[in-house]
Amino acid sequence: MSATTIIDTAPLGALIRYTDGSPKPPARFTKKLAAWERSNGVGRLVKKEPPRPYPTWTAPASFALHEGNFASDGVILVTIMRSHSADSALVFEVAEEPKPGQVRALLDFGGNTELLHLAESVTAAELWIAKEGYRNARLEIVGDEQCERAGGADLAA
Numbered sequence: 329m330s331a332t333t334i335i336d337t338a339p340l341g342a343l344i345r346y347t348d349g350s351p352k353p354p355a356r357f358t359k360k361l362a363a364w365e366r367s368n369g370v371g372r373l374v375k376k377e378p379p380r381p382y383p384t385w386t387a388p389a390s391f392a393l394h395e396g397n398f399a400s401d402g403v404i405l406v407t408i409m410r411s412h413s414a415d416s417a418l419v420f421e422v423a424e425e426p427k428p429g430q431v432r433a434l435l436d437f438g439g440n441t442e443l444l445h446l447a448e449s450v451t452a453a454e455l456w457i458a459k460e461g462y463r464n465a466r467l468e469i470v471g472d473e474q475c476e477r478a479g480g481a482d483l484a485a
Contacts, residue, residue, distance in 0.1 A: 331416040335389050340443040341426035345370045346418045371395040374443040389414040428471030435465050
C-alpha cells in the first residue's frame with residue numbers, strides 16, 4: 329500500500345513495514361547493506377501530520393515511525409525515528425495493529441497527536457507516564473469505539 333493509505337487508515341501504534349522492493353545484499357557488503365536498510369525496515373507508527381503550507385510551497389502529509397532506541401545502563405541515548413511523506417515511492421504494509429485492550433499514551437500538541445507509549449493495560453500506562461513525567465499525556469484504550477468517536481476523550485491521565 330502507499331504512504332497515503334498508511335496516513336489515512338493505519339492506527340497509531342501499528343507496526344508498519346516498508347520496502348523499496350530490492351533484495352537484501354550479503355552482509356559482507358556493508359555500505360550496500362546500510363543503504364538497503366534505510367529503505368527497508370519496520371517501525372511503530374507514532375505520528376501523522378497533515379500537509380503544511382508555507383509561503384512558497386506546501387509540504388506533503390507525512391507520518392513518523394519509531395524504529396528503536398539505543399540505550400546504555402537503562403538510559404536511552406538515541407531514539408531512531410524515520411519520517412515518510414505521502415509522496416514516498418516505498419511500499420508500506422501494516423504488519424501488526426495494536427491489540428484491543430492495549431492502552432495508548434498520547435500527547436497532543438500543535439494540532440497533532442503523538443504516540444508516546446503503547447502499554448498492555450491502564451495500570452502499566454499510568455506507571456509509564458508517572459515514571460517518564462508526561463503531565464499532559466492522555467490515555468486511550470485500543471478498540472474502545474465510543475471513545476474514538478468522541479475524539480479520544482476517554483481516560484484522564
